Amino acid sequence: xxxADTRARYDELVQPERVxxxxxxxxxxxxxxxxxxxxxxxxxxxxxxEVAKPNDYVRKAxxxxxxxxxxxxxxxxxxxxxxxxxxxxxxxxxxAGNSSSFRCAYHGWTYRNSGELVGYPFHQGYGGRGKxxxxxxxxxxxxxxxxxxxxxxxxxxxxxxxxLGDAAGEIDRLVRLSPxxxxxxxxxxxxxxxxxxxxxxxxxxxxxxxxxxxHASIFSVAESGIGALYGEKSSAVTRAFGHGHSExxxxxxxxxxxxxxxxxxxxxxRMPGYVAAMRAAHGEAAQEILVEGAPHVMxxxxxxxAEIQMFTIQPLAHDVTVQHVxxxxxxxxxxxxxxxxxxxxxxxxxxxxxxxxxxxxYERNQVGLGELRPEWVDVRRGSxxxxxxxxxxxxxxxxxxxxxxxxxxxxxxLMTR
Amino acid sequence: MSSVVDLDIRTVERFLYREARLADEHRYEEWEALxxxxxxxxxxxxxxxxxxxxxxxxxxxxxNRIATRIKQFRxxxxxxxxxxxxxxxxxxxxxxxxxxxxxxxxxxxxxVLVESRERGTHVWAGRCTYRLRLVDxxxxxxxxxxxxxxxxxxxxxxxFLI
Ligand code: FES
Ligand SMILES: [Fe+2]
Numbered sequence: 001x002x003x004a005d006t007r008a009r010y011d012e013l014v015q016p017e018r019v020x021x022x023x024x025x026x027x028x029x030x031x032x033x034x035x036x037x038x039x040x041x042x043x044x045x046x047x048x049x050e051v052a053k054p055n056d057y058v059r060k061a062x063x064x065x066x067x068x069x070x071x072x073x074x075x076x077x078x079x080x081x082x083x084x085x086x087x088x089x090x091x092x093x094x095x096a097g098n099s100s101s102f103r104c105a106y107h108g109w110t111y112r113n114s115g116e117l118v119g120y121p122f123h124q125g126y127g128g129r130g131k132x133x134x135x136x137x138x139x140x141x142x143x144x145x146x147x148x149x150x151x152x153x154x155x156x157x158x159x160x161x162x163x164l165g166d167a168a169g170e171i172d173r174l175v176r177l178s179p180x181x182x183x184x185x186x187x188x189x190x191x192x193x194x195x196x197x198x199x200x201x202x203x204x205x206x207x208x209x210x211x212x213x214x215h216a217s218i219f220s221v222a223e224s225g226i227g228a229l230y231g232e233k234s235s236a237v238t239r240a241f242g243h244g245h246s247e248x249x250x251x252x253x254x255x256x257x258x259x260x261x262x263x264x265x266x267x268x269x270r271m272p273g274y275v276a277a278m279r280a281a282h283g284e285a286a287q288e289i290l291v292e293g294a295p296h297v298m299x300x301x302x303x304x305x306a307e308i309q310m311f312t313i314q315p316l317a318h319d320v321t322v323q324h325v326x327x328x329x330x331x332x333x334x335x336x337x338x339x340x341x342x343x344x345x346x347x348x349x350x351x352x353x354x355x356x357x358x359x360x361x362y363e364r365n366q367v368g369l370g371e372l373r374p375e376w377v378d379v380r381r382g383s384x385x386x387x388x389x390x391x392x393x394x395x396x397x398x399x400x401x402x403x404x405x406x407x408x409x410x411x412x413x414l415m416t417r
Numbered sequence: 418m419s420s421v422v423d424l425d426i427r428t429v430e431r432f433l434y435r436e437a438r439l440a441d442e443h444r445y446e447e448w449e450a451l452x453x454x455x456x457x458x459x460x461x462x463x464x465x466x467x468x469x470x471x472x473x474x475x476x477x478x479x480x481n482r483i484a485t486r487i488k489q490f491r492x493x494x495x496x497x498x499x500x501x502x503x504x505x506x507x508x509x510x511x512x513x514x515x516x517x518x519x520x521x522x523x524x525x526x527x528x529v530l531v532e533s534r535e536r537g538t539h540v541w542a543g544r545c546t547y548r549l550r551l552v553d554x555x556x557x558x559x560x561x562x563x564x565x566x567x568x569x570x571x572x573x574x575x576x577f578l579i
Binding site (some may be wrong): 007187189190191192193216217218220221224320325327338342343346349350351353357360361363 | 473484492494573
């Protein structure tokens with residue numbers, strides 16, 4: 001197929017209020033997505049706190065690509081491809097560690113943790129020392145926002161700031177919850193496999209229509225107030241930020257409640273140290289921050305911040321996706337962190353009281369989408385009642401599919417470029 | 418307090434086999450009744466000994482959360498267990514350790530568990546550490562740690578009782 005044919009095809013398959021089922025089930029579409037999305041746009045890779053000290057490194061991924069996130073002695077963060085420049089062996093087997101260099105086990109080539117080749121045995125075979133101009137592959141562009149490290153395989157294109165747009169403000173809202181203005185991802189990751197297409201996960205993250213049904217079991221036994229946030233009567237909204245990003249903005253409900261830490265299901269009295277630290281750090285603004293709570297935002301294509309937990313979505317095939325999840329930890333807030341961790345562990349991962357059921361839905365969805373009829377997936381919910389806000393973002397009701405339509409509009413743009 | 422209760426290996430095995438069968442057959446109330454009030458049910462992630470107070474776990478349930486987990490099954494709307502996984506596990510290599518925690522006897526055992534679901538068949542395996550205690554003449558467990566052999570890798574959904 002020519003490029004023009006492919007463009008025409010995605011123009012047809014992605015329509016404003018419906019998308020074609022084959023977008024989730026076709027290996028060819030997945031190959032196109034790797035090229036046009038995962039290896040072109042900005043993708044979230046890791047957080048600077050995962051490589052806190054000089055020479056720390058951690059193995060990460062961009063889709064199926066094995067990426068080493070390292071911090072060199074000078075403090076800079078690098079994204080390197082885990083592939084020896086000699087004949088392609090892995091240069092890093094450990095999941096994480098501290099080392100100034102990576103040495104390939106096959107023929108002993110050694111690289112600095114910033115990617116340069118520093119040595120190769122029996123160098124006469126190459127005409128001597130320092131004759132080879134090889135090094136580890138790099139993700140050409142690396143950019144950091146509030147400690148969140150993003151990479152782009154496209155050497156040119158929109159900057160990270162342009163890509164994030166106003167969704168960056170949601171990351172800012174998260175870090176403000178720390179009295180020191182920083183989060184840390186130090187709790188390690190659960191890795192949960194879904195036999196489903198990655199877009200089902202990305203779409204679901206800000207789908208406010210499903211919680212009352214998928215999570216009814218846990219809402220009813222844990223006496224959680226979350227269910228009510230996603231209902232017909234909720235004043236919460238769904239917002240599409242553009243560039244495929246979206247959020248469930250629950251602030252209207254939390255403001256109505258007006259209670260610091262109400263968003264977290266607790267009270268000021270039970271977190272006195274944290275509240276005092278927040279008031280000391282933020283002054284007047286602390287009240288609003290404590291009442292409004294954490295964001296619930298999906299950053300296209302793979303970063304999802306769900307209040308107290310953070311996900312990265314890693315696609316491996318058209319029907320295999322890994323959900324990496326960890327608890328957000330707020331710098332300078334030990335009592336909150338303990339509670340956020342235990343709450344997060346209860347909710348997410350393979351045995352999570354919430355996520356196991358979401359994942360079941362993704363997997364059933366994938367099976368259903370393999371059926372031939374009726375072909376299309378409907379995403380029109382709430383399109384008649386959405387509006388554009390003062391910042392130019394489309395806003396729908398708490399249970400509307402506004403976020404999905406925003407996701408697909410951006411997808412179409414990338415796939416038909 | 419008699420620290421190491423006089424437990425012979427057959428008694429211990431009988432308890433472990435029963436615990437396994439109740440979990441395999443989703444007999445939630447009977448399984449829950451095996452726990453003491455200070456229960457801890459732990460499935461570490463990343464490594465067998467990751468500190469559960471600072472690191473993510475697959476399961477880290479105190480008695481309260483065990484109860485919530487069981488109640489969730491009983492709503493009949495725990496989708497990831499509808500239909501329930503077909504399960505059978507083999508428990509073996511049972512050892513009564515030479516240590517005690519308070520009045521609890523520490524026991525370890527290996528297991529291999531086959532799970533069948535629509536998504537496919539999965540083999541789970543690992544080593545469990547139990548703390549067993551006599552409460553009113555009945556054996557109960559106060560602690561079950563499940564060290565999965567693949568706890569540092571990608572796992573499918575595991576919403577049954579492991
Ligand atoms: S492949 Fe790495 S040194 Fe030969
Ligand atoms: Fe959900």
